[in-house]
Amino acid sequence: FLTNEEESAILEYFRKNNSDIYDFTVVALDTGFRKSELLNLENRDIAEGMLIIWTSKGDVSRSMKMTPRVREIVKRRPKGEAAFNYKLLSFSKYVVRTAFENMAKDLNLPDVTPHVLRHTFGTRLAKLRVPLKNIKTLMGHRCSSTTERYMHLGEDDLTLDMNLLAKEYGSCVQNVTKMA
Numbered sequence: 001f002l003t004n005e006e007e008s009a010i011l012e013y014f015r016k017n018n019s020d021i022y023d024f025t026v027v028a029l030d031t032g033f034r035k036s037e038l039l040n041l042e043n044r045d046i047a048e049g050m051l052i053i054w055t056s057k058g059d060v061s062r063s064m065k066m067t068p069r070v071r072e073i074v075k076r077r078p079k080g081e082a083a084f085n086y087k088l089l090s091f092s093k094y095v096v097r098t099a100f101e102n103m104a105k106d107l108n109l110p111d112v113t114p115h116v117l118r119h120t121f122g123t124r125l126a127k128l129r130v131p132l133k134n135i136k137t138l139m140g141h142r143c144s145s146t147t148e149r150y151m152h153l154g155e156d157d158l159t160l161d162m163n164l165l166a167k168e169y170g171s172c173v174q175n176v177t178k179m180a
């Protein structure tokens with residue numbers, strides 16, 4: 001998954017070098033959509049501030065509210081056959097892969113691929129304490145075990161969990177201790 005600093009560097013790189021890949025990257029980060037889902041997104045899949053995936057790898061359809069940055073991208077993109085005109089631009093998974101390979105080389109981020117954006121989405125939701133069931137639904141997974149592979153939590157997250165527990169219920173624990 002990406003750190004905030006890596007995301008900033010990658011977005012700045014694509015902002016300067018390829019605005020289509022910049023848009024692709026932002027939408028992928030903010031939705032967790034698979035590369036194929038995003039490349040096949042059409043205008044009919046955008047309605048009332050929502051993005052809709054009708055068919056996916058796991059045969060799980062889902063809709064997702066657009067973040068402000070996704071809404072801005074959708075607003076300014078030219079309208080055409082596809083929401084992001086990827087089909088009209090002969091924009092394929094190979095174009096995305098090549099752009100990411102070049103970026104990874106130029107920024108010395110050898111492990112960053114488009115799929116890392118999906119891991120970033122899942123990890124960020126987990127760090128925000130979004131329930132696993134909700135993350136699973138947003139990512140279009142059938143099984144929670146699959147979703148768990150996208151949630152990269154570390155020691156700092158466990159410490160935060162304990163600090164949240166202590167903050168919320170600390171006085172209850174102190175009162176029980178005094179009673180004993």
